[in-house]
Amino acid sequence: MSEIVEERIKPRRFNPDEVATVALSFATALASTWLLLYVLLPFDGALGFWLITYIVFIAVVLINSRRRFGKIASQDLVAKVVVWSSALLVLVPLVLVVFYVIGKGYHALRPRFFTEDQRYVGALSDATEGGGAHAIIGTLQQVGLAAMISIPLGVLSAVYLNEVKGRFAGLLRTLTDAMSAVPSIVAGLFIYASWILALGQQQSGFAGALALSVLFLPTVTRTAEVVLRLVPGGLREASLALGGTDWRTTSTVVLPTSRSGLATAVILGIARVIGETAPLILTVGGAFVVNTNPFGGKQDALPFFVFRLVRFPQEAQIQRAWTGALVLLILVLVLFVTARMLGGRGPDHISKFKRKRLQKKGLA
Amino acid sequence: MIPTQEQTESVVPEERIEIAVRRDVPDRIYRGVATAAGFTTLALMALIGGFLLFRGASALRKAGFSFLTTEMWAPDQGGDFGIGAVLPYTIQISLVALFIAVPISIATALFITQYAPTRIRRPLTSLVDLLAAIPSLIYGLWGLFYLQPRLITVGKWMGDNLGWIPLFKASGPAPHSIGQFAASTFVAGVVVSLMVIPLCTSVMREVFAQAPMGEQEAALALGGTKWGVIRDVVLPFGRGGIIGGAMLGLGRALGETIAVTLIISPMFVRQFSIMEQGSNSIAALIALKFSESNANGISALMAAGLALFLLTLLVNAIASVIVGKGRSGAQTEI
Amino acid sequence: MSTINTQSTTSNTSQTSSGDQSIIHSAGEVFIESPRGLSARNVSCWFGEKKVLEGVNLVMRPLEVTALIGPSGCGKSTFLRTLNRMHELVPGASLAGEIQLNGDDIYRGAMPLTEVRRHIGMVFQKPNPFPAMTIAENVLSGLRLSGLKVDRHERDDILETSLKRAGLWKEVKDRLGEPGRALSGGQQQRLCIARSLAVKPQVLLMDEPCSALDPSSTRRIEETVQELSDTITIVIVTHNMQQAQRVSKFCAFFLAEENQPGRIVEADLTAKIFTTPRDERTNAYVSGHFG
Ligand SMILES: Nc1ncnc2c1ncn2[C@@H]1O[C@H](COP(=O)(O)OP(=O)(O)OP(=O)(O)O)[C@@H](O)[C@H]1O
Numbered sequence: 010m011s012e013i014v015e016e017r018i019k020p021r022r023f024n025p026d027e028v029a030t031v032a033l034s035f036a037t038a039l040a041s042t043w044l045l046l047y048v049l050l051p052f053d054g055a056l057g058f059w060l061i062t063y064i065v066f067i068a069v070v071l072i073n074s075r076r077r078f079g080k081i082a083s084q085d086l087v088a089k090v091v092v093w094s095s096a097l098l099v100l101v102p103l104v105l106v107v108f109y110v111i112g113k114g115y116h117a118l119r120p121r122f123f124t125e126d127q128r129y130v131g132a133l134s135d136a137t138e139g140g141g142a143h144a145i146i147g148t149l150q151q152v153g154l155a156a157m158i159s160i161p162l163g164v165l166s167a168v169y170l171n172e173v174k175g176r177f178a179g180l181l182r183t184l185t186d187a188m189s190a191v192p193s194i195v196a197g198l199f200i201y202a203s204w205i206l207a208l209g210q211q212q213s214g215f216a217g218a219l220a221l222s223v224l225f226l227p228t229v230t231r232t233a234e235v236v237l238r239l240v241p242g243g244l245r246e247a248s249l250a251l252g253g254t255d256w257r258t259t260s261t262v263v264l265p266t267s268r269s270g271l272a273t274a275v276i277l278g279i280a281r282v283i284g285e286t287a288p289l290i291l292t293v294g295g296a297f298v299v300n301t302n303p304f305g306g307k308q309d310a311l312p313f314f315v316f317r318l319v320r321f322p323q324e325a326q327i328q329r330a331w332t333g334a335l336v337l338l339i340l341v342l343v344l345f346v347t348a349r350m351l352g353g354r355g356p357d358h359i360s361k362f363k364r365k366r367l368q369k370k371g372l373a
Numbered sequence: 374m375i376p377t378q379e380q381t382e383s384v385v386p387e388e389r390i391e392i393a394v395r396r397d398v399p400d401r402i403y404r405g406v407a408t409a410a411g412f413t414t415l416a417l418m419a420l421i422g423g424f425l426l427f428r429g430a431s432a433l434r435k436a437g438f439s440f441l442t443t444e445m446w447a448p449d450q451g452g453d454f455g456i457g458a459v460l461p462y463t464i465q466i467s468l469v470a471l472f473i474a475v476p477i478s479i480a481t482a483l484f485i486t487q488y489a490p491t492r493i494r495r496p497l498t499s500l501v502d503l504l505a506a507i508p509s510l511i512y513g514l515w516g517l518f519y520l521q522p523r524l525i526t527v528g529k530w531m532g533d534n535l536g537w538i539p540l541f542k543a544s545g546p547a548p549h550s551i552g553q554f555a556a557s558t559f560v561a562g563v564v565v566s567l568m569v570i571p572l573c574t575s576v577m578r579e580v581f582a583q584a585p586m587g588e589q590e591a592a593l594a595l596g597g598t599k600w601g602v603i604r605d606v607v608l609p610f611g612r613g614g615i616i617g618g619a620m621l622g623l624g625r626a627l628g629e630t631i632a633v634t635l636i637i638s639p640m641f642v643r644q645f646s647i648m649e650q651g652s653n654s655i656a657a658l659i660a661l662k663f664s665e666s667n668a669n670g671i672s673a674l675m676a677a678g679l680a681l682f683l684l685t686l687l688v689n690a691i692a693s694v695i696v697g698k699g700r701s702g703a704q705t706e707i
Numbered sequence: 708m709s710t711i712n713t714q715s716t717t718s719n720t721s722q723t724s725s726g727d728q729s730i731i732h733s734a735g736e737v738f739i740e741s742p743r744g745l746s747a748r749n750v751s752c753w754f755g756e757k758k759v760l761e762g763v764n765l766v767m768r769p770l771e772v773t774a775l776i777g778p779s780g781c782g783k784s785t786f787l788r789t790l791n792r793m794h795e796l797v798p799g800a801s802l803a804g805e806i807q808l809n810g811d812d813i814y815r816g817a818m819p820l821t822e823v824r825r826h827i828g829m830v831f832q833k834p835n836p837f838p839a840m841t842i843a844e845n846v847l848s849g850l851r852l853s854g855l856k857v858d859r860h861e862r863d864d865i866l867e868t869s870l871k872r873a874g875l876w877k878e879v880k881d882r883l884g885e886p887g888r889a890l891s892g893g894q895q896q897r898l899c900i901a902r903s904l905a906v907k908p909q910v911l912l913m914d915e916p917c918s919a920l921d922p923s924s925t926r927r928i929e930e931t932v933q934e935l936s937d938t939i940t941i942v943i944v945t946h947n948m949q950q951a952q953r954v955s956k957f958c959a960f961f962l963a964e965e966n967q968p969g970r971i972v973e974a975d976l977t978a979k980i981f982t983t984p985r986d987e988r989t990n991a992y993v994s995g996h997f998g
């Protein structure tokens with residue numbers, strides 16, 4: 010046995026020469042922008058400063074690298090720098106938004122925010138008084154109802170598009186694509202025009218749920234269809250070859266196989282719908298007290314609550330709005346993480362629930 | 374008489390079997406229900422158009438074609454109204470948003486598919502999806518409280534130094550007050566771009582990821598640089614995705630309501646400058662005017678909503694066709 | 708390893724000769740058409756307007772293994788899929804001719820489509836157990852899919868016998884609750900065979916069932932096929948000449964000449980096809996000169 014330690018070749022992602030050029034260019038850009046803005050063209054504000062620094066930076070990288078590496082390699086380097094920096098830039102607002110909302114909202118976040126409504130709260134009361142229970146209950150009921158309407162309907166339409174493959178599937182797919190971008194305010198306007206004006210109903214949580222469904226349904230359909238498309242055709246054939254009908258193939262093979270994908274799609278859809286404000290402005294009516302009946306009387310909703318309060322002049326109201334926004338953000342983040350965790354499961358994951366069912370049947 | 378192999382070679386026209394499938398009752402119910410569900414989208418679309426038209430008819434009849442040109446909104450008092458200024462503002466905001474979002478999205482999509490280490494591609498994709506999941510209300514709040522004070526310094530600088538370009542013009546003589554640049558088309562457009570970026574990025578990422586590996590490697594093997602491969606293979610291949618993604622982003626931007634409503638101060642007279650205070654959008658108009666409108670006002674808002682609905686539908690149908698062309702129908706194999 | 712199970716051969720001969728006999732010529736060879744078993748008469752197939760198979764006559768005798776061989780693209784899979792009405796699943800596909808199971812036309816007869824497929828099972832090239840189901844559920848899935856109701860005792864019985872016949876029982880009897888995909892490729896394929904057997908088919912169609920497997924798994928499947936042929940009619944597509952010789956009693960050689968639909972060149976006892984074929988092309992193919 011030889012004692013030679015093999016040294017593996019690691020392709021380098023970064024060439025030190027290039028890194029040096031980029032770093033040098035950045036320093037040059039920083040200095041010259043500072044000179045330009047503070048000495049020659051007075052400009053206050055960090056944002057503008059960084060903007061111009063960036064532009065100068067790219068220019069300097071281009072000039073420097075062309076001298077050192079030639080035209081082709083310098084283009085390559087500039088492209089690399091631009092792409093890396095843009096991708097970083099996209100993540101900046103994400104971080105800033107999350108921390109800003111936390112920073113603004115957490116002062117006044119008390120347990121009572123989840124248990125009390127605004128019935129004893131005046132415009133001048135302290136921001137920690139009262140709570141958003143009425144809005145949270147409203148949102149949960151409205152989104153729950155919307156989910157009850159849209160999820161079955163959406164999954165079924167996805168089944169039509171991808172399993173039944175009816176004659177109109179192509180047309181309906183394009184329409185669904187187009188529908189999934191219906192502006193949220195139009196959804197609200199539509200429910201107002203039909204449910205409230207034409208059918209003479211009152212503004213209520215249910216009207217809000219209908220408006221949310223208009224937005225939710227195409228989203229569910231589209232994402233569910235993508236998930237169904239991932240089910241291998243061979244499984245469908247195997248099922249049919251065993252004497253399965255179309256219905257049994259869909260219900261016992263296709264849908265269970267795509268279960269985790271469907272769950273992810275649905276939860277991401279809920280996360281999107283839960284923050285919708287515009288359709289609710291027109292449909293739920295808004296309220297300051299708890300109303301647990303979505304079918305009768307006006308209701309509030311968390312996003313609507315935030316939207317209304319933030320436009321008050323009083324600091325305390327704005328503070329309440331931020332607290333509401335933080336709760337909303339937490340809800341969205343929780344849903345998002347749940348969806349991602351479910352999505353990581355393969356189709357052969359056997360849940361505790363299923364294990365129990367199998368044991369009862371004597372199959373495990 | 375049973376034919377032999379030789380006989381079948383003569384030209385007897387073979388009769389193809391007509392396949393008639395008799396389905397059992399559950400199967401027929403299943404297909405019926407699924408078909409009905411598939412058609413709800415169509416029904417919904419027709420209903421939306423129908424109801425908005427029905428409710429907006431009286432306003433449209435009153436205003437006629439001037440609905441598209443009138444720069445004023447006073448339907449409640451029986452005055453004139455129209456989207457002559459609101460519609461251009463809507464489009465301006467969307468264009469500002471696209472101007473920012475499209476290059477950044479292309480770069481981000483390229484980063485995820487071409488540059489990023491394989492390990493971080495999935496988490497990165499997740500983060501972009503998370504960006505899409507944050508409610509527009511929250512972007513609006515953040516834009517209003519955090520971004521706007523910072524953006525108006527840029528607006529002011531442009532107004533002071535580049536004011537001779539009509540797009541950046543600011544009224545009044547040169548050192549302008551900073552407040553003059555708040556609540557502008559520009560600020561609204563930047564905030565909307567945050568909502569457009571994740572959408573565009575995910576469309577473009579999917580298309581770039583399908584760029585043929587063989588051609589990419591061939592280009593590299595010819596001594597091409599990464600950028601060369603992107604320029605000559607990935608971008609030409611992904612052109613449909615870029616255009617389609619941008620169109621989808623446009624559809625999203627046109628209909629964005631809450632963030633715009635929070636930021637702009639509504640204005641019914643056209644102005645070309647995007648930096649100057651005052652802007653508008655159809656969606657924001659509806660959200661802001663809704664609670665204070667009487668029957669006439671509501672009808673006018675319905676007409677405006679119809680215009681927005683048709684506009685976004687058109688944009689999205691085009692986008693869906695462009696993107697759909699590249700959609701791979703290939704199913705996973707087993 | 709002996710090729711043909713003598714016992715079953717003799718029992719068959721007596722069966723067929725007692726039945727109603729008619730004579731069908733296939734590439735000049737005389738076969739006894741039996742009322743049991745599967746027979747194809749004058750079958751042609753199209754994908755759209757492209758004809759890929761023409762005038763195929765073949766009798767697949769009951770309780771025997773018939774192998775379909777031929778170069779790639781000559782229409783073996785297509786033919787196999789017409790035998791249990793899977794061909795029509797491809798959009799635009801059509802066919803002409805007649806296919807009978809035990810004397811009943813499976814396309815025009817009274818038997819419902821799902822019954823046809825239940826009686827004529829199929830095993831695919833790549834093992835495809837249902838991912839969302841456990842091993843036991845996979846085996847029993849056919850009962851659910853074809854709507855067969857059985858009581859618990861009977862169900863356990865079917866589970867065990869199907870797995871035993873597929874030669875998998877010993878390996879999985881303690882892990883029936885695990886996902887089907889936790890098995891190795893060869894085990895998965897035998898699971899798929901067990902799954903097909905659970906609905907008690909009369910015929911089992913196998914499309915290159917071993918091509919995705921290693922040699923020892925292949926050997927296990929071949930043994931399984933041999934054992935099964937005592938009780939079930941088997942039609943197997945294979946590219947492996949040795950396999951055809953090892954497992955099949957009869958053999959049909961398909962060939963598609965350039966720009967022509969595929970046809971059967973020769974169908975006969977496997978032993979004859981591989982030793983004294985009548986057609987030059989068959990001889991060239993089985994001796995490895997082309998394809
Ligand atoms: N879905 C389809 N659409 C159109 N043509 C098809 C389709 N499936 C098969 N064909 C064509 O039909 C002919 C026969 O194909 P088939 O799959 O039956 O061949 P095969 O003998 O099974 O080949 P292999 O040994 O490679 O599996 C081929 O020319 C093929 O190109």
Ligand SMILES: [Mg+2]
Pocket residue numbers: 783784785914
């Ligand atoms: Mg084949």
